[in-house]
Amino acid sequence: MTDLGSRGGADRIRAAAGEVAQASRAGVRSTDEAASFPAAALQAMRDTGLLGLMVPEEYGGLGGGIDDLIETNITLARVDLSVAMILAMHCQQAAALVRYAGPRLRAELLPEIAAGRRYLASVTTEAGKGGRLLTSDAALTERAGRLALDRNAPIVTGGLHADGFLITMQAPGAVHSGQVSLVYAHREQLELAEYGTWQPLGMRASHSVGLRLRGELPADQVVGEHGGFHTVAVTLFAPLAHLGWSACWLGTAAGALSRTLRELRVRDRAAGGGILGSDLLLVRLATARRLLDSVHALLAHTSRIVQATEDLSAPSAQLLINALKVTAAEDCYRAVDILVEAVGMRDGYLKDSPTGLEQALRDLRSASLNYHNDRILLADGKLVFLDPEVSFPGLRGTPSAKAGARA
Numbered sequence: 546m547t548d549l550g551s552r553g554g555a556d557r558i559r560a561a562a563g564e565v566a567q568a569s570r571a572g573v574r575s576t577d578e579a580a581s582f583p584a585a586a587l588q589a590m591r592d593t594g595l596l597g598l599m600v601p602e603e604y605g606g607l608g609g610g611i612d613d614l615i616e617t618n619i620t621l622a623r624v625d626l627s628v629a630m631i632l633a634m635h636c637q638q639a640a641a642l643v644r645y646a647g648p649r650l651r652a653e654l655l656p657e658i659a660a661g662r663r664y665l666a667s668v669t670t671e672a673g674k675g676g677r678l679l680t681s682d683a684a685l686t687e688r689a690g691r692l693a694l695d696r697n698a699p700i701v702t703g704g705l706h707a708d709g710f711l712i713t714m715q716a717p718g719a720v721h722s723g724q725v726s727l728v729y730a731h732r733e734q735l736e737l738a739e740y741g742t743w744q745p746l747g748m749r750a751s752h753s754v755g756l757r758l759r760g761e762l763p764a765d766q767v768v769g770e771h772g773g774f775h776t777v778a779v780t781l782f783a784p785l786a787h788l789g790w791s792a793c794w795l796g797t798a799a800g801a802l803s804r805t806l807r808e809l810r811v812r813d814r815a816a817g818g819g820i821l822g823s824d825l826l827l828v829r830l831a832t833a834r835r836l837l838d839s840v841h842a843l844l845a846h847t848s849r850i851v852q853a854t855e856d857l858s859a860p861s862a863q864l865l866i867n868a869l870k871v872t873a874a875e876d877c878y879r880a881v882d883i884l885v886e887a888v889g890m891r892d893g894y895l896k897d898s899p900t901g902l903e904q905a906l907r908d909l910r911s912a913s914l915n916y917h918n919d920r921i922l923l924a925d926g927k928l929v930f931l932d933p934e935v936s937f938p939g940l941r942g943t944p945s946a947k948a949g950a951r952a
């Protein structure tokens with residue numbers, strides 16, 4: 546994915562991320578309480594240009610790359626995981642348009658995203674097939690050069706606030722559900738009907754509602770080739786999702802550890818010392834920190850490999866990208882769970898503790914489900930046989946990866 550190195554102004558991106566984090570801080574408790582969308586944070590993303598993070602500068606965007614995305618996600622997720630995931634998913638969609646949209650769609654859409662006028666939602670999950678990414682049961686139909694779609698989408702983060710949608714659909718005339726096209730639709734091109742309720746354990750501010758989407762699109766709003774979503778997924782969607790989400794989960798766990806350390810110092814001072822002398826406490830804090838440092842190391846390594854590798858379909862590259870997602874999902878949750886054990890009831894379990902551990906734990910519980918770890922491990926179980934020499938991408942002295950296999 547060699548076109549996703551940073552080309553933009555890191556300082557502008559950092560400043561924008563700081564402003565959005567500030568706007569998120571004010572609403573984090575109330576949006577969680579009400580399970581409502583963080584409208585003020587989205588407005589700040591529009592106003593600061595952060596929605597254009599992955600849009601090249603020639604279209605008015607910030608020209609960021611993967612490392613900017615990771616840093617921004619960590620910054621936002623320290624404050625609010627829902628806000629960070631909203632941006633991470635939008636950026637994944639924007640990057641797909643940058644690389645795979647046709648010239649007319651790119652010219653129309655990228656300046657709009659950069660100007661903060663198009664926030665993008667993702668529609669891949671479908672009732673019936675669940676999270677299976679590479680299939681779709683709903684077929685596109687082609688009529689007089691236009692594409693008609695009718696699609697149920699049981700969980701769409703920010704769906705009621707989005708200005709555009711990237712949607713997986715069965716290609717027109719497909720003979721099996723694995724022939725999937727990715728299409729872009731403006732909100733104005735769709736009729737949206739909300740269904741179900743949104744009352745989850747965590748990630749409540751992601752406001753990931755169920756939608757039925759119906760509409761007609763110009764034929765050139767296919768992103769990539771018809772039936773070619775597999776390529777988009779393997780080369781861009783999955784790597785950016787796993788890197789972006791993992792950064793979000795790491796940010797939330799890092800924020801939780803940082804607030805816990807601060808609170809422990811306050812309590813220790815108030816008690817006249819003694820609290821920080823507990824061996825059990827110190828071992829638990831060290832374990833949480835070790836988990837976060839190892840997730841960070843895997844994230845940084847995977848980012849480097851993804852940016853340096855032309856063919857991400859090689860089994861060893863796919864296995865690494867999947868390992869990051871599964872490891873980050875498990876270990877960031879585990880680190881916060883350990884912190885709850887470390888500080889106990891008052892600062893670990895009650896909603897109003899300044900540590901925020903209660904919300905962090907609920908939010909991070911979604912990580913293994915957000916593209917289910919079981920599905921990833923099942924794919925990995927097949928991939929391991931395609932790399933029988935057990936090669937490691939980017940490491941000298943190991944057998945090189947074999948290209949061409951699929952997850």
Ligand SMILES: Cc1cc2nc3c(=O)[nH]c(=O)nc-3n(C[C@H](O)[C@H](O)[C@H](O)COP(=O)(O)OP(=O)(O)OC[C@H]3O[C@@H](n4cnc5c(N)ncnc54)[C@H](O)[C@@H]3O)c2cc1C
Nearest residue numbers: 667668669670675676700701702748911914916917919920
């Ligand atoms: C906070 C949040 C936000 C989300 N936002 C969006 C969004 O904006 N757009 C979107 O499209 N989706 C979104 N999703 C959905 C997400 O991408 C997954 O599709 C969904 O979480 C998976 O649901 P599931 O746990 O029921 O797993 P599924 O993947 O549906 O699996 C259901 C069960 O089957 C098991 N299973 C695993 N692998 C297999 C297999 N190969 N065959 C059979 N069974 C298997 C699993 O263990 C699981 O228990 C979001 C999810 C979360 C948690």
